[in-house]
Amino acid sequence: xxxxxxxxxxxxxxxxxxxxxxxxxxxxxxxxxxxxxxxxxxxxxxxxxxxxxxxxxxxxxxxxxxxxxxxxxxxxxxx
Numbered sequence: 001x002x003x004x005x006x007x008x009x010x011x012x013x014x015x016x017x018x019x020x021x022x023x024x025x026x027x028x029x030x031x032x033x034x035x036x037x038x039x040x041x042x043x044x045x046x047x048x049x050x051x052x053x054x055x056x057x058x059x060x061x062x063x064x065x066x067x068x069x070x071x072x073x074x075x076x077x078x079x
Contacts, residue, residue, distance in 0.1 A: 001028050001066035005037055008073045011048070014041045034060050034070060049075040 003026050007015055012022045026037060034051055038060075050073040051058050064070070 001030065001064070001068075002026070003028055003037070003064055004067075004069045005041075006069065006071045007041075007043075008071065009076070010074045011043060011072055014043045016041070028064065033064050034058070034062060034072075037070060038072070043072070047074055048072050 004023060005026055006023050008022060015022065015024050026040065028036060034053075038045065038048060048060075050071075051060060051062070052069075052071040052073075053062050053064065054069050055071075
């Protein structure tokens with residue numbers, strides 16, 4: 001299955017070469033999920049604070065389907 005992956009803010013540095021607009025496409029087998037995406041892109045687990053699948057907040061173990069859009073956000077500070 002093909003998944004669209006968006007990496008925001010400081011996570012964009014983990015995108016593969018040739019990725020555009022903070023986005024890449026990944027091929028996954030049916031049993032893989034967000035944890036596999038993070039592993040393949042070598043994103044440290046503690047670097048991801050928010051996960052969205054198709055615009056909705058999702059846990060790291062969320063099931064994915066062909067064509068899903070995954071957004072990963074780092075922790076942010078401010079005040």
